[in-house]
Amino acid sequence: MALQRTFTIPLIVACALFMEQMDSTVISTSLPVLAIDIAVDPISLKLALTSYLVSLAVFIPISGWMADRFGALTIFRSAICVFMLGSILCGVSQSLPEFVAARFFQGIGGAMMVPVGRLVILRSVDKANLVKALSYLTIPAMFGPVLGPPLGGFITTYFHWRWIFFINIPISILGLYLATRFIANARAESVAPLDWVGFLLSALGCSLVMMGLATAGRHLVSGDISLVCVVLGSLSLVAYVWHARRTEHPLIDLKLLKIETLQAGVGGGSLFRLGIGAIPFLLPLMLQLGFGFSAFHSGLLTCASAAGAMFMKTIAAKFLKRYGFRRVMIVNGICGVLSLAAIGLFTPATPYAVILIVLLIGGCFRSLQFTSLNAISYADVDSNRLSQATSIASVAQQLSVGMGVVLGGFALQMSNHLQGHATLVSQDFWPAFLTVAVAASFSIPMLMRLPPDAGAELAGRGPAKASAT
Template sequence: MPLALGTFIVPLIVACAMFMENVDSTVIVTSLPAMARDLGHSPITLKLAVTSYVIGLGVFIPVCGWVADRFGSRKVFSTAIGIFMVGSLLCAASTSLGMFVAARFIQGIGGAMMVPVGRIIIFRSLPKSEFIRAVNYLTVPALLGPVVGPPLGGFITTYLHWRFIFFVNIPIGVLGIWLARRHIANMHEEHPGRLDWPGFILSAGGASLFMLGLSLVGSGLVSFGKTVAMCVVGAVLLAVYWLYAQRVERPVLDLGFLRIPSFNASVAGGSLFRIGLGAVPFLLPLALQEGLGMTAFISGSITCASAFGSIFMKTIISRVLGRFGFRRTLIVNAAFAGASIAVYGLFFPGMPHWLIWLIVLVGGVFPSLQFGSLNSLAYADIPIRDIGRATSVASVIQQVSLGLGVTIAGIVLQISHKVQGHPSIVWSDFWPAFLVVGLFSIASIPVTMRLPANAGEEIARGRRGTT
């Protein structure tokens, strides 16, 4: 394959997978109220559909690199797209909450392998001189997904049926598999080493039980005692893994990276911010539809405004970091990001749609700056040889944090609804949930304040020099 064609076609193939994942995640949250009615459950209970997907991602992301090395990147990538498509079809065919949650978990398994393995394919297929151009191609679907997803999901849900949203992935997935088989070599390592199976079982089992237990709190699907037991067992398994990881040479998740201040601030401290960030895609469409009575289409047309704010910030983030540095940016912007999330709780019936759209647009700016800064800072002090292993740790903690955001928002919304005693969910039930998740962003400030003033200075200078 000519180099110029490879620089375009390989990222395009990975972009097919990324576009599938981004569109799917934004489409589904717009359609949750309609799904809940058809499946006979409260819209809040459908948070299980979001967290089950995140659990699938978090469980399998740590092993995707080893699996690609063992069986070949093209084979694993194509199989992952196929698994994601099967999960999509099962979602469309679901007739119960349990079946739908299981189908979302299967989608999560496919998603965990698609994009990370796709990135591996890019960095192994192209010379380093082509990396920046290839990654630029790859960012297009990441930007388009949140723009296209909400209004598309809203349109299909309002004017067709929510089940049709899961067929959107099928032609994209078929194209991705066909292109992968034609243009990607099945590269793999001769001796990938042994997978840390004990560590994988402990970490995956612990995270899954803990997250699932929290998601079931207040759902009425299982008893409170069982949900507490799941959370306790999950927490114990995670604690055992922490002790285990200190004693093995190459654990599946090397928590030793958290001793690096910049990585700790980005991943551990940033997890508090991501809890708030993860809650918004679930909470905002629910507030607009159930609280303010909007159709799914109007709701989706409004929620996509945050994506435009995010795109704008991506064009100036390098200048902001170059001017103020990571530490000051993260401290000040955490307060703005938290406020931009909390202000959604002030929406009320009769509020002009254009004003809500404008607030959501601005609300996409500050979280985007925080998210981009945290992701850049994570690798400021990581040796190149350890980037892959550090990425596994960061990815799992990020996904768990985003899932926790949905779970916490759902729990606070349930409590608010019961305390206020409304027969059904109304607009005034939402402000405590938005306030709580907004405060999580602000709670990340004390962690960030421990950073040295010049943290990530080389990256900030480099970013400034490239703009």
């Protein structure tokens, strides 16, 4: 039974995470060709990435409530079905609005699929084995980013980009079978009423702000409409904060952010992901449009980062046990920022071996940081509040990654404009990578505020710390 909780269940959830990760990396590699096929500016395709992330941010907060109310297995299987249908809709899209809408619908499935699966693990595994269980979860899932870029590049180069969405069908069917066989349909004994007002305010706030920022530059709507979206979205988020402080059962309990480790994991993690989230958008564009590589060639280089990340997952627990969360996250975070900035130094003359080594080592740094941030967030959260904590961490993660895409796209657009280039060229990319690296560096001061013994129980370095209530 202990083996099933620590090993089998994480691997089943990893099936869903594998599908989601592979899907996003496959799309990133195909963006330049996809832009030509549907006749849009490549930078405007940041809408395709952000619409999916907006959908995650909107629906993740109710995923925990739905799992408690209807059962984890019921929601997990339903989410896989929605994700599969969304993939099919993406594959048959004929225009940018259709593709963006299909990605948003696909995101509804992703919003339920991965967070509910993570919640199952958090409730099934004791804290002493949590880091190990999360590593089991992410090792198979990392095959998605490893296989995604070369697979997406191969399909795009030698077949058609539409076929990349149909590979989710057999994976979804496998996930449905494994979930049905091994995951119990556990429900909470008592479930608070859903905060519909909070849901509407947070949904409007997240979606309007993200879409307003993503459409800035008149890629899909006018600048005035983008500005109105940002203003209305910001007001909705402010209204949600006011509402959450005055309702008994808020959709997202912001009071949990008083927990020091959760605050560091969410705040520091969001800033770090803000920079790293731009990589899947900027790197394929640089390699293909800036350096002239084919989609397949670009994919082969891009997967080096994921290969490094997958390797690091196997030894992350040993680093944390020896050095502790705080020291690892500070030193490794600095290395991760520097590796991100180093990508901007690539030129068409840079040897392939150098590109591979930088991406491989950078993937190791980013992987260790994400594993540490994901684990430390739940170090001091008691079991009956894990659903809320998971929602907070997941929403912050998706919004920060989406903002990274927006920031990277804006920096690339400004660099291209200020340098007076008619199309994207290799010189346009280094300012964009420098910008997102600076953004990621702001995570370090937040992590430095953690006490030296933060997450000692998770790292296996000391006795359990009393959970926050």
